[in-house]
Amino acid sequence: MKSMSYYVIGVDMGATNIVCVLSSKDGEIITRDTSKTLGSEGKEKTISQIINSAKNVLKEGEKLGVSAKSILGMGIGGPGPINSDDGIIYIAPNIPGWINTSLAEELGNELELPVFLENDANAAALGEWWLGAGKGVNNLVLLTLGTGIGGGIIINGEILYGAGHVAGEIGHMVIKEGGLLCSCGNHGCLEAYTSAKSVVNRTLAEIKEGRKTLLTDIVDNRMEKITCKLVFDTAKKGDGLCKKIVEDTAKYLGTGIINIVNIINPQMVILGGGMAKAGDFFFDPIKEYVKEHAFNESTKGVKIVPAALGSNAGAIGAVAFVLKKKGLLNKADCFDSNIIELSET
Ligand SMILES: [Zn+2]
Structure with missing residues (x-):
């Protein structure tokens, strides 16, 4: 044969x-x-x-x-x-x-x-488990940070489906009771705080409150031109408001990751999507926040890394x-x- x-x-x-x-x-x-x-x-x-x-x-x-x-x-x-x-x-x-x-x-x-x-x-x-950032790692969680927040959980090398095939809706984990309105109709979901859309909305709300930022000049006061990437890029230039928005995003995301880590105890949390390309500038405060606030035993050995594929x-x-x-x-x-x-x- x-x-x-x-x-x-x-x-x-x-x-x-x-x-x-x-x-x-x-x-x-x-x-x-x-x-x-x-x-x-x-x-x-x-x-x-x-x-x-x-x-x-x-x-x-x-x-x-x-x-x-x-x-x-x-x-x-x-x-x-x-x-x-x-x-x-x-x-x-x-x-x-x-x-x-x-x-x-x-x-x-x-x-x-x-x-x-x-x-x-x-x-x-x-995909990330097979050939990407999670190659060789059999317990991992992927979060895709895009317009919405996608989630996938791999346990012992298999997808976790749950009873009705809807496990892994990490974006709709509630991180703030009575918080911001989410696309799902609920209030306070992780997605309402950490999606690319939420980054833009939170920035616009602060500008409306009168916070000064380089952004207004960069977009020539055309607020509809503000994107999540632009907020991150302007934060890297040292802009106070944008830095605060990125720091807040890291804390919100960190809160979600703490809950994941405490419940699932994965070896790895992989972050994909546009925001995950921001590098250490974004990953360092997330890691710090998780280390500080997660249950000590759960965080041992867990890696928070960008997606690779x-x-x-x-x-x-x-x-x-x-x-x-x-x-x-x-x-x-x-x-x-x-x-x-x-x-x-
Ligand atoms: Zn939701």
Whole structure:
């Protein structure tokens, strides 16, 4: 019997971009296709975009010697809540008309491949666990700091789903009773304090209160031009208000991480998304705050680190999900041997 190469398609179906990769079973990206998500044009448009992307990478792969019969399946990281057992996206907040869609079945029929669906934050966590910042770490938590806050929890090398497949909604952990209004309708959620949108809103509120900042000159008094990145960049220049906003954000995020660390006792907390690119300037105050306030025993050995896979995390994680579903990817404690070789029969 001869060992044969197998390949997997991984898709990250984001609100902004669709990222599709053709990957080897070791996570080597053979080819990649990206497009802007045309979510506002409705569900059918998004589905046809995913199909086109998959067909593009298959065609490109074929040119590079990847035959159709060596494709094991396709994984998709999509907006949650998702039940990965039945392949249904219950609702996609940014795509009109997307309710109870059997996406896995629909795509599977069209592409004649087994298709597996997973929540996007879980997929990103799986990607970082397999080949990213968490390689070799079997207990970790990923937080994606973007427009919203995504969360994925890996326990003993497996995604934590909970009873109704909605575990890991870390963004909606309440950190301040009766606090700021969150996108979910509740008050005081972590997301209401630490998302990119919240950073901008908290800055605008302070400016409205009369706090002086370099920002007003930088954007020429056009407040709609203030972005989260601009607040962070201006803080690095020493601006008092922006520094306070970044420090507050670090404390709020630190509070969320303390709760995670105290409850789950992970080896690693990985921070992804735009804000996580700010470096030590942002990570140092978070680490300090966590060390100071978390239960002493829980913080021993826990690392707080930036994500490593960037915009590929979701797609790579979707590949990992297929390998897991097929029983080909196990605990990462020994990376070289964690892939069980398939044999040609
Ligand atoms: Zn919330």
